[in-house]
Amino acid sequence: MNRLNSACYVFLFLSLFSFNGYAQAVQKDTLDNKSFDELKKIFYYHKDLGEIKVGKEIALYTLSKARSLGNKKAIVNSFIRLCRVSYDDLDLALKYTDSCILYATEYEFEKLLAEGHFYRGIVLYELGKYGNALEAYLKANEYYKKQKNEMYYSLRYNIGLLKLKVRYHAEAIEIFKENLKFEKGKDVNSKSYLDLLYGLSIAYASNKMLDSAYEINKIGYQKSLKLNDQSHLYFTYAQGALHYARKEYKAAKDSMLKAVPYLMREKDYPNLAIIYYYLGTIAKNEEIKIEYFKKVDSIFGVKKYIIPKPRKAYEGLIDYYKKKGDLKKQLYYTERLMIIDTVINKEHRNVTHTFQHEYDTPRLVEDKRLLIQELNKKNTDFKYGIYILLIFLVLVISLLIAIYRKKRINEKRFREVLKSLESTPKIKQVGQSNREKRKSVVDENTLNHILEGLDEFEKNKAFLTPKLTLSSFAKELNTNTKYLSIVINDYKSQTFRNYINNLRIEYIIGKLYNDQVLRNYTISAIASEAGFSSTESFTRAFTKKTGLNVSYYMKKIK
Structure with a gap:
């Protein structure tokens, strides 16, 4: 407990210090006599109403009370709730999940530790760190795969989204279909059910199963209209993407333009980037095309977020300015594309590697190990490759050390030069x-x-x-x-x-x-x-x- 206090003291202090003004929404003295179960119900009541500020204040109050009473489970639950009402500040939400995991590990709360990893994966996904998000999901999966409860299917849904990101479309389809069977036993007009329909529609379209995508999208659109929250515009956007795939460009443009204002309000930058890329590719006027491609770049410039499809907008920008003879802008967008490819390759490589070796085919990991072991006996080239790699690593490390030492020496010499300037006359006689x-x-x-x-x-x-x-x-x-x-x-x-x-x-x-x-x-x-x-x-x-x-x-x- 002492270790936890020293590790989290500053963060907890800052979190609890923000607990003020709560009496404006809910009288504090009405909470003092509430049990932790009752505080949980009050929190989710306000959260579900969209009263995020009130929910955050209740969670902070619960954390304060749990710490004063030494209720370990309530402490961990409070951090989970604080994460769930802090998605407007993803870095803060990530810190809350870190605290949750730290305490849950110390207190050996297996279920809460799994929840902490689950919500950490959600935050990392929103930050565009797909490899790290998948690692968090896999840690949560170790617990939930034994339960196969609602959290298990939520986790499966999130992994399905990652499948779509790295173009494992067929596998994403199977996950969404499996989850739909589970959801059909519940409210088929729920937000989670509609999310599954939307994901399945996108997965079908990505797998070039356009007719199936169209049917699912139609069902999702009709059901989402009943929610009266404009979420049907997601299916409108998906319909636009289907029109685009069928080269029905006028219909595609109409559908996507209808969805743009809603996606902007929802701050759904990934789908906005895709829409701008599509609108750019179908624009007949070259200047309009370039303006849409620049909007793709503006999203990356602010959010540092990109996925493979809209990256092609940069190829269009480079070609455009090459034709214009504008070397400065051509260079600018070339450099931007190099940065973007680095981001895409890093994240998508990490996610792909994890899918292949840790989640989908654990048996193949063992097969691969045995195969390498067998090849090592028959093929000395593999050993030579290892030796060369080790030598290369030694050389690289030596080079880095040399560079570091050179830097230190230069800094020391520079200080000596400055000291000589300050301690001697300008002309040394x-x-x-x-x-x-x-x-x-x-x-x-x-x-x-x-x-x-x-x-x-x-x-x-x-x-x-x-x-x-x-x-x-x-x-x-x-x-x-x-x-x-x-x-x-x-x-x-x-x-x-x-x-x-x-x-x-x-x-x-x-x-x-x-x-x-x-x-x-x-x-x-x-x-x-x-x-x-x-x-x-x-x-x-x-x-x-x-x-x-x-x-x-x-x-x-x-």
Whole structure:
């Protein structure tokens, strides 16, 4: 219990802190004497009426009461209820399921743990994380497959929806048909029954069984009219999709346009994306076609949601702007398509893999293991493949470690450069502090003359003169190259070329740090500003002096 308190304390505090204003809807003192069963009935009464805010406040009240009384089962149930009234904030709903699973695991409530995974799967599905949603459903299935109750068929329905997502249409049909047999013993005008009819209609259509889809869709439309909640417009949309499949484009357009306002109110972005794609493909005017395709992109831009069918809208956008010669937009939609394919491949690959190996054919998983085992005995190529893969992984990991170390080294060197800028003058007059460094073969008068010349040289930034040579510098100081070279070696501990390059690099480092305008120059222009005659010699000198490349330094100081 202590572990749970420490893990969930902050989240629980924030959740319970939001319990305010409840007295505006239901008098708090009317709940104080209610049992947990009665609180459950009150919660579902308001939830079923669509009074989500009231339902959330009742659930928070129940959680508070359960915690104060130490009622473990009521605590877990409260988190499930909070999830069910938080679908407007999916991230929050996911946190509630996490808390439910955490507590149910600790208290060993098998049924409530299964419920937690079930509702977690629903939230993950709405977030477009199909692989994770399926994993949650499969965990719940381990419990519900023994019961075959209403929750079992709800779970089967959700798995059927995932089947549709990854184009296992025939298997989705079987799930929906099985669930319909169960639902027929109940209210055939219920929302869950209509959802099954709608799912079966879509599954038939996806499996090219258009006549069957039409008959089921007709039944669903007629029954949904009795609910008087406009849900019949889902069947109107499905009818439009059937017209589209039959190439009856005018009828398809009419049906789908009727459904658009309702789907927008329901925030059903996946079906809106499909409708916009269909409307785009059948539009005769190319500009209208592109506007519909852009609406598909706008849905992905806001919701990061896409499925395989409407992704083709991006191919249309790319072709359109290719014909227009608009390279910028062509590149933009090409990059968007690459992102989308990554999302689709990741999620659909995860779901497909899980269906094949964990849910539908567990026996085949074992068969596959035995087959690989047998092949390993007969085929050494498999072993070589494993070895190569391991070597590859080692190389990749080594590369990542090297990159990480390089990054750390660069950051350390950058900090050292900044520290040197803050702790030293902008012009480092090295000669003044080293005049007594050691005896020289150069006579004292000449030595002092050269050292004074070097001081003036540094103060006046004469080192910025392009194409400066030892010979030209010696002439300027009225000495010879031999003496000048000896003094620089003895008192600057550098060759003439390194001495000049280091002065230039120290100068340009400080200049870049303080001059924002200079940072926008090209590297070639910066090299020229520092007195270098070529970009290559500048970048070599910069790296040698600082251990960093120029572009990295400029990026960091920006």
